[in-house]
Amino acid sequence: MKSHSIKDIFSNRPTKERYEEDLYKIIKTPYKKDDMRRISKLLEARPTRVGRDDGGRRSGALFSGSASRKDQRVMFKVSHSSSMQAHDKYLSAYLPQEDKSEVIEKPGLFGTASSEYEAAEVPEHFKFIISPENQNVNLKVLASEFIRRVEAMTGYSLLWRGAVHTDTAHRHAHVCINGKDRNGKRVYFQPEMIKRTMRETLSYIATQLAGERTEQEILAAQKNLVVARRWTRLDEELEKYPGKISLRLLSPDMQNRLAFLSEMNLADRKAGFYELKAGWKDVLAAAGRYNTFLDEYRKSGGTLSLYAGGGIRGTVEKVISFDKDESWNDALVIKSGESLVYVPVWQLRKDGLLGKTVEIKDGNRSLSRQVKDSGIRVVGSRRGREKSGRRE
Known part of the structure; x- marks a missing residue:
């Protein structure tokens, strides 16, 4: 049996080695109760102001709590x-x-x-x-x-x-x-x-x-939420109202948010109430991630949907590409059957895709949730099909 010193008996610190390192998880140590050690950790965790010009060398403790309304966004x-x-x-x-x-x-x-x-x-x-x-x-x-x-x-x-x-x-x-x-x-x-x-x-x-944040800053941020082109906490509140939403039940900010959603073709205004359209949440979530999605959605009259993976085949109706590394802006709008689909592409580099029939086989989407440029295969063109039809 392994012998222990008197110091070992009273310290009650973890005696096991760390778990074998897992590069995909946050490192943890085996749990052993140690009240004095926990108190020391709590004392060390008292936040201190970070210096403004020291390159980040001075700092407080690691933050692991939830943000409050007064925390900076x-x-x-x-x-x-x-x-x-x-x-x-x-x-x-x-x-x-x-x-x-x-x-x-x-x-x-x-x-x-x-x-x-x-x-x-x-x-x-x-x-x-x-x-x-x-x-x-x-x-x-x-x-x-x-x-x-x-x-x-x-x-x-x-x-x-x-x-x-x-x-x-x-x-x-x-x-x-x-x-x-x-x-x-x-x-x-x-x-x-x-x-x-x-x-x-x-x-x-x-x-x-x-x-x-000051109260003035918080109020200004709340006003910005009314016209945000993405999913917001105001929308989280609206989601709680099924069916018809009476204006009498809502705050001015919520009423203004509904008016803005109506302008974006995501809600219908009726006499004294609003009704949110099917898929409005998905549209706002997509718009928050891909900042060209909402404009294309509105141009389509509300028929555009975000590609959800699993593969697609259809005609390229529009190519959205930027000559810079802002990859969440690159996309293809593809007509597949009766559906119009917005397909985010990671760093689109292929030329001449407009009007072409393409096939995308993408079973497993990456962290970026965007199709890779190499995953787009051209299988035909609209002009080629039209010529083929005339010959027949």
């Missing part, structure tokens, strides 16, 4: 690619905005030293967009502190590069994370971590940097 998007060509282009052209001649003062990159990053670069990479509602937040500090906390949560030692873009109405930061960390581990983030934990962490850091 941060828009957060993630995409993923396994192309070395796309990876190189993102680092060399898109982050420093070398592909934008209208940007005179190019942004400087920060994060891991370029030489260290390039030496370990692999095709797989993650691209984040971070855009706080409060434009006074130091974006470099926000991104740096975010990476530090993600490393603490996952155990990775990440290789990453970031840049702040100021050429739009809303300043935002871009972050690229290499698919392997400094220790050669494959980097993977669970969907739940992306959807919830990362968003809440960014909100917490932004609140530490800029302070809680």
Whole structure:
């Protein structure tokens, strides 16, 4: 039997080794009750203000709670690619905005030293967009502190590069994370971590940097929700009303939201009440993810649907492509039978697809939920079928 020292008897600390590392899960240790250790952890977790210009070196504890109404809001998007060509282009052209001649003062990159990053670069990479509602937040500090906390949560030692873009109405930061960390581990983030934990962490850091939102800021944000072209908490409330929605039961913001949904062809206005159209929630969810979807939906008269995977064959009615790495904008509008389908495509590079009959076999969609360019196969053209019909 293994002997124990007197110190071992009274410390009651975990004596087992950590579980074998799982690169796809957050690292956990076997549970052992240790009241003193838990109290120490709680004391260490008292939040402290993050310094504004220290590159994220000073920080509070890891954030794992839910955001309150006074916490700063941060828009957060993630995409993923396994192309070395796309990876190189993102680092060399898109982050420093070398592909934008209208940007005179190019942004400087920060994060891991370029030489260290390039030496370990692999095709797989993650691209984040971070855009706080409060434009006074130091974006470099926000991104740096975010990476530090993600490393603490996952155990990775990440290789990453970031840049702040100021050429739009809303300043935002871009972050690229290499698919392997400094220790050669494959980097993977669970969907739940992306959807919830990362968003809440960014909100917490932004609140530490800029302070809680004022009542005026909260009211202004609420007004913006009325005309948001995506799913909002106002829509969550509307979803609770089945069938006819009487205006007398609603607040002014809710009434205005319904009026806006009616303008978008997602609700019908009747005498004294509204009725939401079938699929209105799916349309708003799709519009929040793909910012060209809603315009195409309205142009179609409400007949357009979002591709749900599983394969499709039909004629390309429209090609939506941008000469920059904003892949959630690229898409094909395909007429399949009587259906009109919006198919998001990851970095569409194929030319001359308009009017062609294409076939997409896509049983397993990736993290980006977009079809790969290589998965689109041209099987014919509208002109060819018309000529064939005339000959017959």
